[in-house]
Amino acid sequence: MKQLQTGEFYGQTNQTIHLEGITLTDTEYNLDRVDWHYHENPYFTFILQGNVIEGNKKEIYNCAAGSLLFHNWQDPHYNIKPKGFTRGFHIELQNHWFDQLDFNIDNLQGSVKIVDIDIKFLIYNIFKETKLGDTITSLAIETLVLKTLVKMFDKSYIDADKNPLWVHKVKEILFYECTDRLNLNYLAQTLGMHPVHLSRDFSKYFHCNLGEYLRKLKVEKAYALLAENNLSLTEIAYGCGFSDQSHFNRCFKSISGISPNNFRKMIANKFPSC
Incomplete structure (x- = not known):
């Protein structure tokens, strides 16, 4: 099973931004099927356009535009792309980045489909910052990523099923x-x-x-x-x-x-x- 390295995704990558411990990619998916694989880092996948189906050992997600997934590192999965143009935005967080923070990544095992509106809005704002590209973009992205993780690791979010x-x-x-x-x-x-x-x-x-x-x-x-x-x-x-x-x-x-x-x-x- 192939392990993808930092910034590596199947398809045509339109843009890659490397920050300290954070990598962002804007990728067009052009393969009908991607076999089982996993990634070096935990990361978010946000579907900007089109549709993709992702399967892991527990669930299958049908992801239309606006769908957001979080994958823990080394979580194996496969992808199927229906006909049509599909584009995804990815935010990778290197493992050493978590070491500086009070986050236990083990609380988010496997893949998680995120439906929280406020978290999605934060991801849209991160995407917007990658297109602005001004002198404070890096600071803005780092701040927004931290806000996203704080929201996700909030106890009320983790215990939402209760x-x-x-x-x-x-x-x-x-x-x-x-x-x-x-x-x-x-x-x-x-x-x-x-x-x-x-x-x-x-x-x-x-x-x-x-x-x-x-x-x-x-x-x-x-x-x-x-x-x-x-x-x-x-x-x-x-x-x-x-x-x-x-x-x-x-x-x-x-x-x-x-x-x-x-x-x-x-x-x-x-x-x-x-």
Whole structure:
């Protein structure tokens, strides 16, 4: 079984950035299948465009654009790429990098599919920094990577499977019914909870209020759709549950710091440097 070294991924690598203990790569996947292999370092895989299937000894992940995986080092896996263009962003963390920090990498065994919106937003911001390429890019990336690891190693994240059943159910409802028509009474009735209890306890488990989470969820959906050049901004706005494109533009920029159009240019490697 082949071991891939630092910065090595199957496909065509468009960009590689080496920092102290951190390596970032932007790679186009051009092989239909990659046999079992493992990597020298723990790393994140973030699917920017297209689709890929990844299998390991325990699970098989179907990863569309916006999917995020974390792999511990020497975790064997294989990949299958469906037809079409697929592109991934990788963040490798050399083992000695963890030695300087108060993180026990053994808490994250094997491969983990990450669904936390805040962690995904951090990864998008790291990707954005690789395209800005100004004098503070290195510092910004290192800070964002640390914030990502702090979030992942937080006890509430590691123990997420122990959350009450309603937490998992409300995530599913919000994902599939992510529109401006949702309201607190509807959610409370669906979950069999009192609206006051839902409002109070939601912040405990989601670290934001219901309205903030819903906006984040809509923007997360938009991130993935903006990678598809065949969709207009108006189509994406309605597809993500916004009432109009103007509302979509304001909400997207307030969360991501850039306009939807500039994010689309960034994905296409046309984002202007500051």
